[in-house]
Structure formats: C-alpha cells, structure tokens
Amino acid sequence: MTVPASTIAQRRWQPARADRALKHGVLLLATFLALVPTLFMILTSFKSDEEYTYNKVGLPQAFVLDHYDNVLFQSPFFAWMGNSVILVAGAVALSTFVSCLGAYAIARLPFKGSNLLFSVSTALMAVPPVVMIVPLFVLYTQLGLISTYQGTILIYAGLITPFSVYLLTTFFRTIPRELFEAARMDGAGDLLILWRVVLPLSLPALLTLVVVNALYVWNDLLIAIIFLQDDAKRTLMAGISVFQGRYDNQIPLTMAGMVIASAPMIILYVAFQKYFIQGLMAGSVK
Structure with a gap:
C-alpha cells in the first residue's frame, strides 16, 4: 500500500x-x-515607600513620580552623569585609537613576534581588574593621579584595549588583500590605507567597540570608587551607590536613579543594534 x-x-x-x-x-x-530584574527596577521606582513596604513584587497601585523628581533635582545627579560621560568619551576614544593602530600592525604588517603579541593581548582579557587594584593604587598615589580624570581614563582604556585589539585584528584579517595591494600601487602609505580603506570598511566592528566599551566604563563601580575619591568627580554609578547607602530605607528612590542611569546606554545600544550584531559576527566567516 x-x-x-x-x-x-x-x-x-x-x-x-x-x-x-x-x-x-x-x-x-x-x-x-x-x-525580570529590569521590570522589578522600573515598577519599584513608581511605588511610594509605604507601598513598597507591603507590596514589593506586585504592580504599583498608583504611579508615583516623586522619586524621579528627587533624583534629578534634589541630588547632584547631572554632575555625576557629566563625570561618567567624560570618562566614557575619553577612555573609548583613547582605546579605539590605540587599538586601531595595534590591530592594523598585527593583522597587515607581519613582524617577528606579532602572533605572540596578539596572543598575550588576547590573554589579558582573562585577567580580572581586581588583581591590579593595589599596584595601580600605589603607583597612582606616587604619581599624584588619584582623583584625576586623566589617570582614571588611562585605567579604563587599558582594561578595554585587549578586547578591542582582538576584535579589530580579527576583522582586519577578513579584508581582501587586493584592496591593500591596490592602495599601495596608488602610492598610499600604511596610515593612509588605514584611514581611507580599512576604517570605512570596519564601521560595524568600530561601532561594536564603542557600544561594548561604553557600557563597560559607564557601568563600572570598582575603579570609580577607588580612583575617584573626590566627591566632585564621582561618577553616576558611584553616586548611586552612595545614594543607596544614604537612603537605604528608600529602595524606590534608588531604583528611580538606576532607571535614569540605564536610559543613556539603552538608547545607545538600540541606536546601533544593527551594527552591533554585525560587529560581533565580524571575522567569524571568511
């Protein structure tokens, strides 16, 4: 059948x-x-202190906006945000500049020890920042770089550079060799090739680095608390942590501050989401 x-x-x-x-x-x-954590944070920020006491996980009975008003106008919130923007912009710009030069040299200018250098740089991604806190603090104390923007920017740039070099090197190696040969026949040097040929083709990878590294610096708390001890230079996350310690019984107020602090990075990710996904896939298929 x-x-x-x-x-x-x-x-x-x-x-x-x-x-x-x-x-x-x-x-x-x-x-x-x-x-779930994000929903809990948002819903809690709209509850009054009394309601949160007996209703910690449910929906708010009435949306209270007083906590957002207190965060924005009753604390140095915008000063903290400005300090975070300075650190993010400085660290990301410095790291991207150094990483572009280093990745191009490793990927397209073969020299003795380039593979070893790339391996060591990649291995640094596995080193936790906490193990470098004590020697860095001693060094910065001797150099007078504690509570300075430039000193903290150098630390952040050093922490995010290994991943940047790894991603850019992987991407640069996928660019056809014929493009480099054609540019050299036209008389272009390495810096001009990097600026006119490589970087325009590497836009997805570069934007991925901007998003990932900006998220890391923006959300970091450990480095900011230890190396920026001046209250006037406190970052947003460090300020919220102090804010939480000062108002430990006002959880909705703290959650409101976290919601506002998360908004810029969420907007940044959504704006570059397409390039972010492309950049993560860079170099995975040749």
Whole structure:
C-alpha cells in the first residue's frame, strides 16, 4: 500500500512544528527571566515607600513620580552623569585609537613576534581588574593621579584595549588583500590605507567597540570608587551607590536613579543594534 505524498509531508511537518514551538518557548522563557530584574527596577521606582513596604513584587497601585523628581533635582545627579560621560568619551576614544593602530600592525604588517603579541593581548582579557587594584593604587598615589580624570581614563582604556585589539585584528584579517595591494600601487602609505580603506570598511566592528566599551566604563563601580575619591568627580554609578547607602530605607528612590542611569546606554545600544550584531559576527566567516 502506497502512502500519499501529502501524508508523508504532514508527518514530517508536525515534528518540525513541535521543535520550532519548543525552541520559541525556551527563548521566550529566557527572555522573560532576563527582563525580570529590569521590570522589578522600573515598577519599584513608581511605588511610594509605604507601598513598597507591603507590596514589593506586585504592580504599583498608583504611579508615583516623586522619586524621579528627587533624583534629578534634589541630588547632584547631572554632575555625576557629566563625570561618567567624560570618562566614557575619553577612555573609548583613547582605546579605539590605540587599538586601531595595534590591530592594523598585527593583522597587515607581519613582524617577528606579532602572533605572540596578539596572543598575550588576547590573554589579558582573562585577567580580572581586581588583581591590579593595589599596584595601580600605589603607583597612582606616587604619581599624584588619584582623583584625576586623566589617570582614571588611562585605567579604563587599558582594561578595554585587549578586547578591542582582538576584535579589530580579527576583522582586519577578513579584508581582501587586493584592496591593500591596490592602495599601495596608488602610492598610499600604511596610515593612509588605514584611514581611507580599512576604517570605512570596519564601521560595524568600530561601532561594536564603542557600544561594548561604553557600557563597560559607564557601568563600572570598582575603579570609580577607588580612583575617584573626590566627591566632585564621582561618577553616576558611584553616586548611586552612595545614594543607596544614604537612603537605604528608600529602595524606590534608588531604583528611580538606576532607571535614569540605564536610559543613556539603552538608547545607545538600540541606536546601533544593527551594527552591533554585525560587529560581533565580524571575522567569524571568511
């Protein structure tokens, strides 16, 4: 007895549909679990202190905006944000500049020890920043760089440069060699090739670095607390931590500050999401 082709196709389609539904269910569950802390933070920021006392995880009965007013206008919130912007801009710019030069040299200017240098730079990504706190603090105390923007920017730039060199080197190696040879035949030097040929083609990778490194510097707390001890130079995350310690019984007020502090980085990620995904895939397929 011959089974109709339509029946065979239907039998194949049903398991495939079940597998697809299972995958979608797992993804939805993972997404929900990832968003739970964010939802808790947002909902708590709209609760009054009294309501939060007896209703910590439920929806707010009435949306209270007083906490946002207190955060924005009753604290040096904008000064903290300005300090964070200075550190993010300085560290990301310095790291990107150094990383572009280093990655181009490793990827397109082969020299003795280039592979070893690349391996050492990549291995530095595994070194936790906390192990460097004590020697850096002693050195910065001797050099008078404690509570200075330039000293803290150097630390952040050094921490994010290994990943930047790794990503850019991987991307630069995927650029066709013919483009470099054509540029050299036209008389272009290495710096001109890097500026006119390599960087325009590396826009996804560069924007990925900007987003990832900006997120790291913006959200960091350890370096900011230890190396920026001056209250006038306190960063946003360090300020919120002090804010939380001062008002430890006003959790909704702290959550409101965290919501506002998260907004700039969320906007940055959403704005460059397309390039961010492309940059993460850079060099994975040649």
